[in-house]
Amino acid sequence: MQLTTFEGQTAAELGRAAAPSADYSQYKTIRRNGSVVPFEPVKISIATTKAFLAVVGGQGATSASIRDKVAQLTEMVVGALMRRKPEGGAIHIEEIQDQVELALMRSGEHDVARAYVLYREERTRERAARGEALANVTINVLRKNGARQPLDMARLRATIESACAGLAATDVDAILGETLKNIYDGVPEEEVNKSSILAARALIEQDPAYDYVTARLLLNNIRLEILGEAVSQEEMGAQYAAYFPQYIARGIEAELLDERLGEFDLARLGAALNADRDLKFGYLGLQTLYDRYFLHVDDVRIEMPQAFFMRVAMGLSLNEVDRETRAIEFYNVLSTFDFMSSTPTLFNSGTRRSQLSSCYLTTVGDDLDGIYEAIKENALLSKFAGGLGNDWTPVRAMGSHIKGTNGKSQGVVPFLKVVNDTAVAVNQGGKRKGAVCAYLETWHADIEEFLELRKNTGDDRRRTHDMNTANWIPDLFMKRVMEGADWTLLSPSECPDLHDLFGAAFEKRYREYEAMAERGELKVFKRIPALSLWRKMLTMLFETGHPWMTFKDPCNIRSPQQHMGVVHSSNLCTEITLNTNDDEIAVCNLGSVNLANHMKDGKLDGEKIGRTVRTAMRMLDNVIDINFYPVKKARNANLKHRPVGMGIMGFQDCLHIQRIPYGSDAAVEFADESMELVAYHAYWASTELAAERGRYPSYKGSLWDRGILPHDSLNLLAAERGGYLEIDRTERLDWNALRERIREHGMRNSNCLAIAPTATIANIIGVSASIEPTFQNLFVKSNLSGEFTVTNEYLVRDLKKLGLWDEVMVGDLKYFDGSLGRIDRIPAELKSIYATAFEVDPKWLVEAGARRQKWIDQAQSLNLYMAGASGKKLDELYKFAWTRGLKTTYYLRTLAASNAEKSTGRGGELNAVPVTGGYAEARAEEMLPATDAKFCSIDNPDCESCQ
Template sequence: MSKTTSAQASPTTTVLKVRKRDGREVDMDRGRIESAIEKAFRAELNLAEGQPLASQIEQDVLAIIDQVYDFASGDAASGCLSVEQIQDVVEIGLMQREHFRVARRYILYRTEHARLRAVRHVDSGLDELSIDNSSSVPQLRLQIEPGVYVAFSEAKLKAFLESIPESTLPNIETSEIVAEVIRGSFDGMTPEDIARALVLSARSRIERSMDYDRFAAAMQLAIVYRQTLGLTQIDEDFADTYRDRFEHYVIEGIRCGRLSEQLRSFDLSRIADALLPERDKLFRYLGVQTIYDRYLLHVDGRRIETPQYFWMRVAMGLALREDEDQRTDRAIEFYQLLSSFRFTSATPTLFNSGTQHPQLSSCYLTTVQDDLAHIFKSIGDNAMLSKWAGGLGNDWTSVRATGSLIKGTNGTSQGVIPFLKIVNDAAVAVNQGGKRKGAVCAYLEPWHLDFEEFLDLRKNTGDDRRRTHDMHTAAWIPDLFMQRVRENGTWTLFSPDEASDLHDTYGRRFRERYERYEQLAAAGKIKQHRQVSATELWRKLLTRTFETGHPWVTFKDPSNIRSPQDHAGVVHSSNLCTEILLNTSEDETAVCNLGSVNLAAHIVDGRLDHDLLKATITTAMRMLDNVIDINFYPTVEARNANLRHRPVGLGLMGYQDALHRLQIAVASDEAVEFADRSMEAISYYALLASSQLAAERGRYESYNGSKWDRGLLPIDTIELLQQERDTPVDVDRSTTMDWQVVRDAIATHGMRNSNCLAIAPTATISTIIGVTQSIEPTYKLLYAKSNLSGEFTQINEPLVDVLSEHGLWDAQMLDSLKYHDGSLADIQRIPESLKRLFATAMEIEPKWLIEAASRRQKWIDQGQSLNLYLAKPSGKSIDAMYHLAWQRGLKTTYYLRSLAATQVEKSTVDVNRHGIQPRWMKSQSQSGQIRVDRMPTAAASACSIDDPDCEACQ
């Protein structure tokens, strides 16, 4: 290709400028651009200088150069491009024309020369820690690339830290961090080693001041930026480069098989312009570290996503089924919501949205049939569902009990337990596609003959072939059993093959059929049965729940009687985290599609901002509904159920943070009232949004005959439960909003979704955005959190703010908090009003959590992951707690927590100074059937699945 041809092809006579890296501006030289591109092609194609290029390649080279000139001419501000901008345009042009290998070579060329410039001290950032005669550590060398060493510079390290805006925060001592990094340094460290050392040093000081949390976050972001953008936040034109590189990211992600080709259908220029790099500063350190470790897409270990690219990728993935002319606008709308931290989709959606395998759903619920082929099909389905990051809830009540006749072989069955052992091992083997441990929960009704052995599955003693140490278990309890316990009556266990309809009945119908089977058993017409004391069986269940954390206590009748879909099947179980309550059958695997509102972000000027909440929920419900059509379904049964019923589960997080902002103690009538009113608002706007979607997109397929169709809202179904029980369901039924508006909308348009509301644990997504989990009270005010990202000191920021206002936050207070294991209760300096406001989970009576949950449950069409806490558990207190939950009409409960094993490190605490033994050390001996005399055993996380196993529905 001749230079004459190149000159003749010039599209403009305007003299354009190039800004060199040293600041000089020179005339743009078309020949130099052409030469650089040609060299990349020749190097890739192994062509000698002077050897002609193919005609198509010559045309592509000219077209790319034209792109550069068009881009420069369109820059109305200056008509001057930087060298980096020209290289960006060339790189995009090569990828657009599918010269991917040449583009890769061009990228490597740019990277190599950037490193060489670092050696010559041209660029800024960590690579500039090169030769400096003033260095106080000349004996150390920095390895900037394999085999290339330069002297380490303490002065430049300090200069880099001080150029980070967060270094100016009041309590940051950069000299301390530099000194610590140098003490731990070694000859041959890489810039990446230094970056990690900076993060670890800053993070170790978070307990001293929350300023270090923001500083550590900035250090971790610098690592992200260097991998994704090749620069850091201190570089000039950082924000422009952040946006300019977005299209590169999309093309690279598609080329590497990480992103869906469909992302090209968006207006990528508008998408890039909508990015808000400054929102990266909203992340706290643990949030940045969490997304870096598990959520940001990577290629060969190098992250290709910044935090805002991550949010935008999720948003674009959720907008793929929007009308083409609205797709970009919707993606930007979704991005604005996600990046503002007002709403966050669940982990599987964050993992997979916009990728080639968009498995966006959180949990799957299945019913296992009493058939060997179906049992192993179900185990295989578990594997496929788990591979794509789904959490699993399996209903095993249909499977015949131990000793039952196998007609085909004339042998006897070994019952449910051996199959559950296989399920347990399969969940471990298929570890969610290599990202995290698989997670499954098995459900069984207490009339099943194998139920007593089911209670022992999580014990650490006994025949290990009949133990499931890695699987969760839950009891699916009918009202009749609870009534028999209250009456101290007898309870009869059956095998499902002789009492099969018990599995599919509930309420009065269940009672009638169960009592009929008891009569048949008494008459000798049922072979397999056994009578036990209902109270003794209940006591054994609670003892196992206390000892092992399992089984969870869930209630069959309220889950079915209050279900909107009672016309279309039966709810046979909940899910992995006990908040999803959907019908299952042989041909339908229920699917839950989750996301959570950050309630704390909607407290504005001391009140719940309804306008903001409505806007958030309207967009969030659209995003959740889109999941159903975009989703990759690992099994046919999952697809059948999701497309037919279109259920979603909008939940909430940051509840305790919201109470702090309102200055309300969690153990108070005001908190119970706030739980009621906030959930009423969320329910109101969610149901209204689903009805509006129905007006736009149509009703869900099985709508006719549903409770929605019959004019029944969740609050109306409390009366139905009371009628079926023949005993009062003592729940406040007051309302404060004009519900006729919602009723009229549903009557006119119907509903887009069979179910709309479910409160999941949010263990991980709440960490990402830096708020308290779900509806949880504060676990501790200072504690060490463990998950797959490591162990992190967590301190309650609202507490620090309040104590600072009162002049009480100092080193002595930190020391006291450590000694008393994150509790204010025994710290004498603290006023009683603050102790009440910041009471932790173990310091409040569980009745407050149950009362608040009952107020929420009246508005929710599914359930809530409700953890219960007892600092001093006894048989009597545990029994009373679960009976209260049942009486208040709760559908499910989750973990029973005593005290946490994860204690804050106390090696720096002078125990002689405090004079009082911390509560967690005190031996406890309580009356009742369960004796407590032990060290703490439960995990600090409100959801132990995240501590550190998985985040299946988080």
């Protein structure tokens, strides 16, 4: 490319005009000879302008159009580079040029990209002809103490070799070469480690083994930051024991840790730390912990991975008689990834503000005091990392009479706008966004406007773009839909008792109110076809992702605590079903068993599950007594009923291990079998705790006390519903023995099980989230910690066995968004086993969910995926969910019929295609390459606050 002039301007002048003017002084550029110069976006603009002018010359364009295109492309390139190194640093010239080429391709400027590629190749040949060395300067490393010393090549190689130890198909030389390309004279010691991390990360798509290599290299940087010197993994066995008491002392001195932690036998606990377990982390998991969980003082981390797990374990054993023994027991299930506590527990256990609970459910009163008290409670609960579910049904509808002012109510919606803004304002200590879900029963007269809260059109004062919404649907409405009958909307100010009724009692009273409305005895009511409202519910769910479908009657009829009140809503993630009222805010404490870690010889290890569940239930029960409660009503409810919500994750991993397709009868049977096993041991563990510690205070009169176990309560639902219930009733274990034990000892916890989304904690331990099917077999996951390439290890293993894992296969998986369906050379069996979420008929998800729900005393966060969604398909799916007895559903994720055109680029980048639809606002944390799928923000805390 020549320095072409255009309308009197040189390429350099045009490039400077298009370059961004921000301050990039914290960035440097590494030249090919190893020298370092300031990072100057103007040079990107100039090079891009040269490429354009080489193609268009002086014809067919204007200088303004070139400047606009160059400015846009430069902004894309700089943005991509900044995302890779948000804290600043040095960027190799080749990486910059790769990004320029990629930006040109993605923008459709293929001819210009070709000119740019040819230019780069020509310059490479010229340098080779001149015999230029890639690095001909001495590289000195700047130590943390300020000293300079030559780069120790032998140590750098040994570090990379150590990271690759035991991992087949990894190339030490490839990582070393890429590392050296990105360091320079005067490079800080930690930047050498970062360079090796980036070098290994770029290879993850070639083989999942590099995911672990990258994590191990990241450990080097973590050790350097925390210990103040470079310490190898092999040396950490001895280092951990010495470091641990110092860490506890420093945390207490910084007023981060509870002073009681200093009273433990720290030498014994330090000796129990197993450094080898640091090697269990993948890159995404370890980086997530580093960025969001490890304690820090003045932005410098003080917490090593095993110390982190022990700190959590110590915090959960504060009230134990033999604290050290219990802390080691808890540490072992956490650090081996057999069980993982929820995010609030991981954040706060052992700290001075130990808010360990995950979810809070509230009921809002029908007066200004009650409404603003609820909003205040939302703020206080959200401040300390709780996900919120608000029951708004008691608040009078629009047009209802206000006695105090002799005026008319504006309804629920204006107050929900305040709730929305409160969730945004109170951001959980800066760790993650506030998150809330509002629930409204389907008979409420404001339901039609409630359905439209998430629309992007209409009066923005009556829209809530940042909060979630859910329908709380009584069975009677579903019966009217199935039968094509009418439905009457009412105001709770005129029929307040409906809020606390369910089942046959609700149906009887509701019909009485309908008759009153017909006689003109009610002022606010509206009669509409039930099918019309149902269609609008489905339409809004498809268009905006909200409100979610949750079912009031199964939640109440099957509730063990129905003798103490009513379940008025679920929580943010639709898995908690606990009573709420004016005096009680329901609280639930969560954690999840990693099913994949309990597979032995292709089957679930029942004995190990029993051991893990017993320990996990003890940890969860301890949370109730240790927890910091931001509001008194939450403390009262939690101590009175002592509910916990133990869940599962890694379900898809188990299917892969067994080579079972998700969409199959075998998968449904495994869902049934695995949940029965976990449930049996969870309920048994609660009876053991009851024998040791006593029954929960409100036990008398519960379904437990009446000898009715969760799966027995299906009979109650069938009797109340009077039909429309089809579910398998198979049992495999000795439930009579459990009934007899409960009769003798009672239960320690009113509720024991709830399957939460687990997105973040599943990332930490490197398994599939919760009960989710595989999203894609190869994708880039983007969250607050950066961008992470994720590959399906089970698929890669199978493809290697068949000799099919190569660069072409990687390219095909990128192009087809991680789907195997259109890759001809992959056998049909593998396509079935590794079908992705949108390739599985969603009825299989419902069927598996129904089998689990049989055993669960609360509910499950059940996402539904649908390709080529239509009104008919949605209608059939949600009616199917109801007739299968599900208590709740969560997000609906739909995929349009066509995908945007793909492009590929240098540097191993996966294709990025814009998201459209109901979740386009979620781009802060997304999964790429996303087709035009509608998504919630997977791994975004405002979407899955529970975990």
